[in-house]
Amino acid sequence: MDGKSKFGLAEAVVLLTVSNMARIFISFPRTLVEMSGPAAWISSLTGMGLSILQVYLFYMILKPNPGQNIVDIANKSLGNIAGTIFNTIFAFFFLAVAALFTRTFSEALIISALPATPISFLMSGFIMLAVLGSYIGLEAMARSARLTYPFVLSGIVLLLLGLSPLWDLQQVFPILGNGPVNVFIAGGFISGAVTEILLAAVIVKSFHGPEMFFKITSRAMLMGFFYLTMLLLVMVTTLSWNTGQEDTLPFYTLARLVYLGRFFQRVESIFIIIWGFIGIIKVTLTLYASAITLAGTFRLQDHRPLLWPLALIIFTGSILPHDMPAAVRLEALLIREVTWLPTVAMPVVILLVSRLRKRGGPNESG
Amino acid sequence: MKNLLKQVMRILTYQDTTFREGFILKENDFDNKKTGASGAGPKSQEEDGGKKSAGPSRRRARTLRRPGSEGSMESGGADTAKVSTILDRNRETIESIYGLPVNKDIIIRDYTIGTEPPVKSFLVYIDGMSSRTDLNFLMQNLMLEAREISRDPIASAPSILYRLLPGSQAIMLDSFDKIVDAVNYGDTAIFVQGSPQALVVETKGWEHRPVEKPRSEQAISGPQESFIENLRANTALVRKIIRSEKLYTEMLSVGKRYRSDVAVMYMSDLANPDLVKEVKRRISSINVDYITDTGMLEQYIEDSPMNLNPQTHYTERPDRVAAFLAEGKVAIILSGSPYALVVPTTMYAQLHTGEETYLRWQYGTFLRYTRTFSFYLALLLPGLYLAAVLFHQEMIPTDLLLAIAGNRERVPFPTVVEMLMMEFSFELVREAGLRIPSPIGSTIGIVGALILGQAAVQANLFSPVIVIVVAVTGLASFSIPNYSLAFAVRTYRFFYIIMGSMLGFYGITIALFIQIMLTTNLKSFGVPYLSPIAPRTYAGGDVVTRLPIHMQIRRPDYINPQDNVRAPEEPRGWVKGNGGGGGDGRQE
Secondary structure (H helix, E strand, O other): OOOOOOOOHHHHHHHHHHHHHHHHHOOHHHHHHHHHHHHHHHHHHHHHHHHHHHHHHHHHHHOOOOOOOHHHHHHHHHHHHHHHHHHHHHHHHHHHHHHHHHHHHHHHHHHHOOOOOOHHHHHHHHHHHHHHHHHHOHHHHHHHHHHHHHHHHHHHHHHHHHOHHHOOHHHHOOOOOOOHHHHHHHHHHHHHOOOHHHHHHHOHHHOOOHHHHHHHHHHHHHHHHHHHHHHHHHHHHHHHHHHHOOOOOHHHHHHHHOEOOOOOEOOHHHHHHHHHHHHHHHHHHHHHHHHHHHHHHOOOOOOHHHHHHHHHHHHHHHHOOOOHHHHHHHHHHHHHHHOHHHHHHHHHHHHHHHHHHHHOOOOOOO | OHHHHHHHHHHHOOOOOOOOOOOOOOOOHHHHOOOOOOOOOHHHHHHHHHHOOHHHHHHHHHHHHOOOOHHHHHHHOHHHHEOOOOHHHHHHHHHHHHOOOOOOOEEEEEEEEOOOOOEEEEEEEEOOOEOHHHHHHHHHHHHHHHHHHOOOOOOOHHHHHHHOOOOOOEEEEOEHHHHHHHHHOOOEEEEEOOOOOEEEEOOEOOOOOOOOOOOOOOOOOOOOOOOOOOHHHHHHHHHHHOOOOOEEEEEEEEOOOEOEEEEEEEEOOOOOHHHHHHHHHHHHOOOOOEOOOHHHHHHHHOOOOOOOOOOOEEEOOHHHHHHHHHHOOEEEEEOOOOOEEEEOOOHHHHOOOOHHHHOOHHHHHHHHHHHHHHHHHHHHHHHHHHHHHHOOHHHOOHHHHHHHHHHHOOOOOOHHHHHHHHHHHHHHHHHHHHHOOHHHHHHHHHHHHHHHHHHHHHOOOOOHHHHHHHHHHHHHHHOOOOHHHHHHHHHHHHHHHHHHHHHHHHHHHHHHHHHHHHHHOOEEOOEEOOOOOOOOOOOOOEOOOEOOHHHOOEOOHHHOOOOOEOOOOOOOOOOOOOOOOOOOOOOO
């Protein structure tokens, strides 16, 4: 199924941006503020630079192999056994991301709006929608993201501007926060670890070629990091970095503070629609990417038979953390540190091996 | 005394039940057949088509389905399928096909053509379908005027056609299939002794209503004509607006048992040839016994029958059809239906009325935004209200929350039940208002409003806020101009009510995601249903915001017309610096 549906630049950029934005609604901004203090927004800018380097790395891999995605290239460059191992790691990475986002978004919903609802019920909603979205396909997903993007954007802008009476610009000082090492290295690497570049390399067949991959992914990164930087700035200037690092869901906390007169207050519930939609897109896209990766690895014609089993794995994985702090800790410590393996280290190996094989002459079997 | 005793005995003794039912429609062998030999079923058609050529198999099917035709048609074989030179044999065939004398609609009129020597002839028509004036004029020519005009001793069909028939449309046919088709459609067939062909003269003259104002797509400005049940009048109404030789009308037919004509109209220099081909392919491939309305035809040609959204544009306004044709779309008009279908369509086109184009752009844009807002209200308002009241009370300002709670205090039902009952009652009023005869139909609104509004609130059955929410939602749904789309929105609304009452805004998000995914995946004749927004293509400045008319210089891109350009960069030739007084200056 992969590659049969093509969509344009705008749809692809928005799809990846929306997916990348998902992390600003959960506890990721808090983790960054905890790491970098008031300079968390600078860490975000550093992460943006690192993500652009990652985009270039994937572009180097994809450019000599037009019409192939990272899964095909791994199979071709590393051979069947190593290629399969690499691709399976990619697939399970996507599954882990989907499981953790399902859990953290469901926890966020319980905190913000549905305290009496069983978490398994909320997670089932995410999983079923992800199956539906992956079953219908990437084209519809991209168009849905494009269609809803103006509403998402206006919601976020409304939130950020609605907090303007509470901004205190003094809060951004000291400008280098917890020190250059924390801000540029630790914070930069945490914020620069993104799933969407690898994900874009998996769905690249829908992008009209590697050149478009570079355009689409780099723009998506710029936009995604722009929103993260803005949110961090507003968070630091509104809550101060001290309070900010104690909030599990900073976006929700900020939404609760919006006060636009006596009639328009406590509007955080409206943002549930926005972040719920973004969470669904994120989980759907990662489920789709894992199904496509596995289908490509095992040379299956259709990814759809894999959706139910993978959805079940995601559901099981998401229910494993004992409680919300466990899920947040897992998300912060494990995924953000492990992310560099499938998104940077493994692609570097693929790039090196493919280059070496190319120099060795056209003797590889593919 | 004897009778009395008999009656007493009848009362005291057991009597078998008298069988009072006069008629029972018993099952017979036909009920066991899934697809009969009549050719209506697709299977039999395919089987026939697979074994034989299309012509003979269709003829056989037609022969079998006519009452009383079994003996004569089958025994006659190939001779009876063609017009014979022997007049009596032709008459027998016609009588056999139409089941005369049982069938009283068919009129066979014997007469003599007034040539020298006189020639025997008869004509066939259906009473009520043909114009009596035309028929009288026709017979007057053949019987009386022929004597003066023609001295030709051989009165063959061609000579009559070229010299005696005054009808504007007359053709010679030798196949009974085609002759019967024409007679069934109001034409008159003339059989002449010694001629192997029949003359078919156009005498259609059935009763039909005149062109009236649109009933379901009313507009204040712009043309006030609507389609009627006459196909040719409908094509003429469109052609009257688009006076161009590039407007093509192709005629197809649908229905295997009762055929209906379908006109496929398009601009040959604009419409994408692949689109036209696909429209014709879908219509031609329909294998069903009959289709009487474009609403039925729509369901046979749409891409996704399971999706709620209408995938063809259903309109009764010729000016709308003309505007769509000028964009490169294709119109489908069915005989007997006062509506036309336009394909492909998008959801945004279904939210337009055409009136916005006739108004100045500011007014048009204002109308569009009002309608867009109404669309969202009609879809989401009850669901959002329930979600807010049941799950997110903190977002309702305290005064309003107290007012709502105070009003709900004495209402015995849960809010969701209250909402569903009110919505159902509203649908009931709407449906009853449509079905009740018009003289008392207007009162139903007042009665409904009184019962649902004041009385129900006073009886503490509903809270006033629910009445307001449902009323506003109802008004909003009425502002959706497309009847089918309004239906879809009404149906979707119930999903939002259920999801909003179950999971609050998260439920609304789930329902929204499902609806958006299904809708973005939808296509109408190969065009994404949410074009030109998702996917983003050039829209021509006419989606929600309507740009000034002189800025709409290109046709929408999603239709892929043969010519994208509607007008030059500055279509107003009189504007300074633009060559002043442009255009060909042609005057009406």
